[in-house]
Each structure stands twice: as C-alpha cells, then as structure tokens.
Amino acid sequence: MNRFRFFLLVMLIPVLSFVLSSCDNDDDMVYISSVPNAIVTVKPNSDNTSFVLQLTDNKILVPQNMKSSPFGNKEVRAFVNYTRLSTGMSDMNVRINWIDSILTKPTYSIRDFRDNPDFATDPVEILDSWEMGTEDGYLTIRFRTRWNPGSKHAVNLVLRDDINHDGPILQFSHKADGDTYTGVAGDGVVAFRLPDYFNEGGEPFKIILMWKSYTGERTREFTYFQRKDTAD
Known part of the structure; x- marks a missing residue:
C-alpha cells in the first residue's frame, strides 16, 4: 500500500501578485492573479500527448498554450488560474496562466x-x-x-x-x-x-x-x- 508521510500543502496564498512584461510602457503590463479561479481534474490521454481539465460535470477546459500535462500521464486534482479564450456547448478554450497540483x-x-x-x-x-x-x-x-x-x-x-x-x-x-x-x-x-x-x-x-x-x-x-x- 502506498503510504504518504509528509507535510501537506500549506495554503499561504497572497491576495494578488503581478507578472510584468519586459516593456517600458505601463499600459502593456500583464497582470496575472496568484489566486486560483478554479479546481479541476487534470485528465491526460494515455501517452500524455494531450490533456483536458474537467471543470464541472458538463464543462471541459481545453488548454491552448500547453500540449501535455505538467503532471505526466497521472490524473490529479489541481488549482488553476486560466483565461477564457472561447466557449462551446461543452468545452472552453483557455490559456493556462498557472497550474499547481493538489x-x-x-x-x-x-x-x-x-x-x-x-x-x-x-x-x-x-x-x-x-x-x-x-x-x-x-x-x-x-x-x-x-x-x-x-x-x-x-x-x-x-x-x-x-x-x-x-x-x-x-x-x-x-x-x-x-x-x-x-x-x-x-x-x-x-x-x-x-x-x-x-x-x-x-x-x-x-x-x-x-x-x-x-x-x-x-x-x-x-x-x-x-x-x-x-x-x-
């Protein structure tokens, strides 16, 4: 039986942090929240050549800026911060700003x-x-x-x-x-x-x-x- 004897994730998430683009114009700053906007199930295919994020029973997030899961071919739950790009009936094309496994x-x-x-x-x-x-x-x-x-x-x-x-x-x-x-x-x-x-x-x-x-x-x-x- 697989045993886990280690410290769990301690949630010390700041309210907000910023990622700045390398640009002199303040209007071109890119602001990315450090707070997750969803919990998802990361579902890669068998060889991890593609993956989706299950958001709800009826809604799937399809990453457009990542081809494979950062967690290999293992299914895990994860915090994610994403930006919606387009929405269909049952899926949503998104950009993943950051993702961290639970x-x-x-x-x-x-x-x-x-x-x-x-x-x-x-x-x-x-x-x-x-x-x-x-x-x-x-x-x-x-x-x-x-x-x-x-x-x-x-x-x-x-x-x-x-x-x-x-x-x-x-x-x-x-x-x-x-x-x-x-x-x-x-x-x-x-x-x-x-x-x-x-x-x-x-x-x-x-x-x-x-x-x-x-x-x-x-x-x-x-x-x-x-x-x-x-x-x-």
Whole structure:
C-alpha cells in the first residue's frame, strides 16, 4: 500500500501578485492573479500527448498554450488560474496562466487500512471553504491543524464499510506526528478519489464525512453526483 508521510500543502496564498512584461510602457503590463479561479481534474490521454481539465460535470477546459500535462500521464486534482479564450456547448478554450497540483490520493477501505500505522484520529478542523466538496469522482477537503517545523503529517480517507448505514460513511484520518496542540496553525488541501462503484446506478445519493475536531466528533453530509468520464 502506498503510504504518504509528509507535510501537506500549506495554503499561504497572497491576495494578488503581478507578472510584468519586459516593456517600458505601463499600459502593456500583464497582470496575472496568484489566486486560483478554479479546481479541476487534470485528465491526460494515455501517452500524455494531450490533456483536458474537467471543470464541472458538463464543462471541459481545453488548454491552448500547453500540449501535455505538467503532471505526466497521472490524473490529479489541481488549482488553476486560466483565461477564457472561447466557449462551446461543452468545452472552453483557455490559456493556462498557472497550474499547481493538489495532493491526490485514493480512498481506502477500513478492512485494508485499520492496521496501517498512518491510521489515526488526531484532531483536525475541516473548513467550510470554496474548495470543499464532491466533484468528478473526488472529495476535496481543506483542513486546518497545527504544524511544527520538520513534522510529517499523514492524512487519508477511509471508507467505513464496517458501519451499517443507508449511505457511505467516510472517515478523515489524520496523524499529527506529535503536533496535536503545539505549533503554528496552517491549512492543507487534499483530494481523494472516491470508489468507482460510487458511479454506478446514475442517481445522486448522500455520503457522510466524519472526523475528530478539537472540540469533539463531527460529521458533514454531501450529495454525490456520479462522475462522467472524459473519453481518451
């Protein structure tokens, strides 16, 4: 089983930064925001000779200034800042100003993960932010906890198929590496690919996320809409 024991992306995004063209005329300055304007799924074809960005279930971004994915032939979730060039019924030609991958991980079954040393319920806060939600077969989570220099946090998503419930229950597992109540507060963003069988049946259904916060056990409910795959 692939194990991740490293510091998650800490979101210290400035409000705005500028990229200037090499020109003496101030009117020719090019302003590019350092803030993402979307989260997308990066979907390369099998040999990464082309790729698209899944924006919503019904809208695909088609990069015009990049031929191959900067992340190889691996599908990942990513922050992107793009400029719209033209729009069709189901796709949009865009220029990618910048793109940065989000840590993207699978969802584990509790039966496979219960004895894994990275399974823990150290406290963490799940934030209500624009990144948070289910889309395109993924659950994206922004969380906040405390970090000390050099510490190695581990986060995972575990399907609690040992709990009898009408719909799926997913547990956010956080191993704090000793940073439970000390260190500087910081945020991380992680995306989890949900099980493929969630996409069977065609009808939306409810899923429950559970986690241990600093003030006790918490849950949140989401409506899951089945993923619509983009053909290679």
